[in-house]
Amino acid sequence: MDFEIIKTHGYTLISVLNDRLDTNIAPDLKSELVHINSGGERNIILDVGNCTYCDSSGLSAILVANRLCEDAIGTFILTGLQADVEQIIRISMLHTVLIITKTIPEAEELLKEKEK
Numbered sequence: 488m489d490f491e492i493i494k495t496h497g498y499t500l501i502s503v504l505n506d507r508l509d510t511n512i513a514p515d516l517k518s519e520l521v522h523i524n525s526g527g528e529r530n531i532i533l534d535v536g537n538c539t540y541c542d543s544s545g546l547s548a549i550l551v552a553n554r555l556c557e558d559a560i561g562t563f564i565l566t567g568l569q570a571d572v573e574q575i576i577r578i579s580m581l582h583t584v585l586i587i588t589k590t591i592p593e594a595e596e597l598l599k600e601k602e603k
Contacts, residue, residue, distance in 0.1 A: 489515060492523070498530035498562075498598055499523050500591065508538045508545030508572070516548045520555055529561025532594045536567025541575050553585055562586065562601055564594040 489512040493500045501519065505512055523531065531552055535541070541549075549565060556563035566588045568576060576582050588594040 490519065492519065494528070497602060498532055498595075499528045500532045500534065502534040502536070503538050506537055506539050508535060508541040508548070510542065510544045513542075513544035513548040517551050520548065520552045524555040524559060529556055529559035530563075530598055531556055531561070532564045532566060532591065532598070534567045534591055535565065535572055536569070538567075538572050539569050541572045546575065546579055546581065549581070549585070562598060564588055564597060566591055566594045 489503065489505045491502045491504060493502075501516070501523075503512070503516070508516070520531070533549065533552055538545075553563040564586045565576075567590070568587065573582075576585070576587070586597065588597060
């Protein structure tokens, strides 16, 4: 399995376990995201702390997660960006669209604040 999914109260945490978020795992990630969202989850934290590489299909999966959460009037948070992945996010200008935190605890705290 290329990712770990932990459902907790108020959100689902998806951790990418592979060091590459690319065409090999992005389709599976998209499928998981749609499945989680259709199950009623509206808040998702995606941890890419293990990823040192992300291609356009990885970016597409990230955008799918963001859109699904927005459509459900929820929150999508991307966390754990490594330098190369952060660079591709910035080059793509996605840092202006996405909520990004450095750590999972920061993302959890942000979600708690939004739920108040």
